[in-house]
Amino acid sequence: MYLVSLVYASTKSPDWCDNDIYEILTHAEAYNSQSDITGVLCFNGEIFLQCLEGSRSVINALYRKIQNDKRHDNVMLLDYKEISERSFNEWNMLYIPVSNVDDVTTFRQPDNTAFDPFRMRGASALGLCRELASVVPSHV
Ligand SMILES: Cc1cc2nc3c(=O)[nH]c(=O)nc-3n(C[C@H](O)[C@H](O)[C@H](O)COP(=O)(O)O)c2cc1C
Numbered sequence: 001m002y003l004v005s006l007v008y009a010s011t012k013s014p015d016w017c018d019n020d021i022y023e024i025l026t027h028a029e030a031y032n033s034q035s036d037i038t039g040v041l042c043f044n045g046e047i048f049l050q051c052l053e054g055s056r057s058v059i060n061a062l063y064r065k066i067q068n069d070k071r072h073d074n075v076m077l078l079d080y081k082e083i084s085e086r087s088f089n090e091w092n093m094l095y096i097p098v099s100n101v102d103d104v105t106t107f108r109q110p111d112n113t114a115f116d117p118f119r120m121r122g123a124s125a126l127g128l129c130r131e132l133a134s135v136v137p138s139h140v
Contacts, residue, residue: 002056005087006063007079007126009117010048010072020071025095032092037062039088040133042096042115048072049117051129053086079122087130096132 012020021043032038037054050066052059067075088094101115117125 003053003083003086004056004059005051005053005079005081005083005126006059006077007049007051007122007129008063008066008075008077009125010050010075012043012046012048013071013073016071021095024071025093028093031062035062037093038086038091040091040094040096040129042101042129042132043098044101044115045098047115047117049115049125049129051088051126053083053088056082074118076118078117078120078125087126088133091133094133100135101132 025041028041032054035054035058037052037058039050039052042049052062054062063077117128120128
């Protein structure tokens with residue numbers, strides 16, 4: 001089995017409703033735990049940044065489903081690589097909500113640049129996921 005890490009960004013779709021996040025997380029927690037997937041999902045109210053870790057075949061199959069999910073658009077792959085150990089071992093899908101994303105990104109960027117993973121290098125986007133997870137483990 002090859003262990004991989006995949007990071008992507010996307011934007012919520014025009015017909016997004018706030019309840020969608022609960023449905024995504026409920027499904028993700030069940031499916032990810034049964035499939036030995038770990039990771040983090042950051043959402044600032046407009047943009048998603050997600051890191052998924054697990055076996056290559058499982059992560060590729062889940063990413064295909066995620067790409068086709070109508071609840072978001074503009075899905076952009078930022079980083080994909082084989083890893084020897086997981087960064088988000090403790091969480092099947094840690095959720096980082098709006099307020100925490102804003103707090104951390106504002107704090108780390110003195111010029112007040114908004115959270116914009118589409119403009120980040122893949123390695124930096126993964127680093128931001130790690131930083132968000134380390135500062136504010138939280139629930140919805
Ligand atoms: C931003 C976003 C993140 C998602 N993350 C996950 C996830 O980590 N795990 C998961 O099983 N589904 C996740 N989903 C849901 C999948 O896109 C899909 O709806 C789910 O796998 C059910 O697919 P199925 O009904 O074909 O089995 C996510 C969806 C979105 C929009």
